[in-house]
Amino acid sequence: MEVKKKYITQEELKKHNKPGDLWISIQGKVYNVTDWANQHPGGDIPLLNLSGQDATDAFIAFHPGTAWKHLDNLFTGYHLIDFEVSEVSKDYRRLASEFTKAGMFEKKEHTVIYSLCFVVFLFVSAISGVLCSDSFWVHMGCGGLLGFAWVQVTYLGHDSGHYNIMTSRGFNNLVQILTGNCLTGISIAWWKWTHNAHHIACNSLDYDPDLQHLPFFAVSTSLFKSITSCFYDRELTFDPVAKFFVSYQHYTFYPVMCVGRINLFLQTFLLLFSNRKVPNRAMNILGILVFWTWFPLLVSCLPNWTERVLFVLVSFIVTSIQHIQFCLNHFSANVYVGPPKGDNWFEKQTSGTIDISCSAWMDWFHGGLQFQLEHHLFPRLPRCHLRRISPLVRDLCKKHNLPYRSLTFYEANVSTIKTLRDAAMQARNLLWDAVNTHG
Known part of the structure; x- marks a missing residue:
């Protein structure tokens, strides 16, 4: 006999977003991670930050395929009735799936x-x-x-x-x-x-x-x-x-x-x-x-x-x-105030990261972190693969009209100093206003 599915809305899911009551959604299924938070290998912070919302893309980014089987013990029995997947997320998950099938997450070369x-x-x-x-x-x-x-x-x-x-x-x-x-x-x-x-x-x-x-x-x-x-x-x-x-x-x-x-x-x-x-x-x-x-x-x-x-x-x-x-990699990228949102994972990573453009022979010097966006989207991917997936990520950003910023080391320094200087000038105005006001 087929068991009838139980549903809750995303608004109801949002209510479970505090310590002692942590629920997340992965591919439309709702999981109670309250007790698991203290055992989570990645710490409790990721679960606290993404609680009360869909975390599918983040889960895919940080976990190997073997982690999916552990979700069954956390399943609440509920599904999201208004669950939708954006076109960006569909493309992101497709790329992750292709990399998995190609064995790229396991191949670390030498x-x-x-x-x-x-x-x-x-x-x-x-x-x-x-x-x-x-x-x-x-x-x-x-x-x-x-x-x-x-x-x-x-x-x-x-x-x-x-x-x-x-x-x-x-x-x-x-x-x-x-x-x-x-x-x-x-x-x-x-x-x-x-x-x-x-x-x-x-x-x-x-x-x-x-x-x-x-x-x-x-x-x-x-x-x-x-x-x-x-x-x-x-x-x-x-x-x-x-x-x-x-x-x-x-x-x-x-x-x-x-x-x-x-x-x-x-x-x-x-x-x-x-x-x-x-x-x-x-x-x-x-x-x-x-x-x-x-x-x-x-x-x-x-x-x-x-x-x-x-x-x-x-x-x-x-x-x-x-x-x-x-x-x-981050100081001169876009910033925001507030918690992260699981349903715009790809967008937030493109917005907050800057790649460092360099020749392939310099990859050892930067340790893979010059491909900061690629690393943020696929953190489990060994650094030896980041350069070869870069064109795919660039094309996906272009397709969805999202930023893909790649600057030389010098240009990135100039951009960072400009960001710091712009904020410094505003702070200096506040400082002198305070001096003039209070003496």
């Missing part, structure tokens, strides 16, 4: 092996130079090599966070701890926490943590209204201190990026020693302790404090290239 070998070479060279040479310039060069090793390790960590670069999930998690926590001092748990939120709420001023840099930076005058960060659960206060720093942000952008790594260390400690639930907290803390053992020991091997300080500074300056690239 990128991981090459990257691991390159990282080992960089670390060994940097450490050997410090231990085996008395030359000041060799030591400074080793600082640069160490910084570049951190950059390449970050790309590997980014890859492993989106898909298994190793033969199993267990080995993948072990590599994340070894390369991320032990070698760079930045917790993979912190990265997953913030990065998943960034992908889901790309360029939302109040939901995307990658745009929440007050008091130092504000990419939009909307941040002047002291909006509340739904990620950090606190107000992003645009006080006199923020007005001052933001007024000069187009001048301070590069200097701050040169020491931006300090903030990543700080954020790691704040998360690992917070009351928030952190997966594998003990392993993450152990990995951080490993880093803060070998790195100070290496620096202490340098002959004097001048070289030690300069060595650390050089290594940080080299990593700033990567920090800058992260900003170039």
Whole structure:
């Protein structure tokens, strides 16, 4: 006997959008993810942000085919009576299906092996130079090599966070701890926490943590209204201190990026020693302790404090290239205020991302992140495939009259500085108005 389907409307679904009552829709079927949120490998933030709405495209983007079978246990028995799929989503899902059938999500080629070998070479060279040479310039060069090793390790960590670069999930998690926590001092748990939120709420001023840099930076005058960060659960206060720093942000952008790594260390400690639930907290803390053992020991091997300080500074300056690239991909793209919407997934990704145009031989340098839109649309796709799918994504954007922005590294820098300068001029006007008013 055929069971009669039960239906609810999208308005009814929207009511289930708060902690303790989280429902989502995937392909018209409604699922209760309230209890699953605490077990979700990607954390609870994505489910909180997309609750009460259709999340089909986001689910397809982040999950392999094997994840579909787990949905049955969460099915409420309800279907959406007014479920519709946009033409953009149909085309997006068709592309994802074609990539799956071609086995592209599993074919990683030899990128991981090459990257691991390159990282080992960089670390060994940097450490050997410090231990085996008395030359000041060799030591400074080793600082640069160490910084570049951190950059390449970050790309590997980014890859492993989106898909298994190793033969199993267990080995993948072990590599994340070894390369991320032990070698760079930045917790993979912190990265997953913030990065998943960034992908889901790309360029939302109040939901995307990658745009929440007050008091130092504000990419939009909307941040002047002291909006509340739904990620950090606190107000992003645009006080006199923020007005001052933001007024000069187009001048301070590069200097701050040169020491931006300090903030990543700080954020790691704040998360690992917070009351928030952190997966594998003990392993993450152990990995951080490993880093803060070998790195100070290496620096202490340098002959004097001048070289030690300069060595650390050089290594940080080299990593700033990567920090800058992260900003170039999003700072001058479109922003919005409010939660992400699952029914315009493709549109939001095209709106909030900027690709970096470069020659194929430079792909290793950018770690795949130069194809930022392609990565955001298909985050599980190994970076070796991003260049070949780029024309398909470009054609799809053209078909639906959506932006596809690809700038050279120089053009992206100019665009980012212009965005920062425009906001700085507005902040400066507010700053001088306050001075003239209060004296």
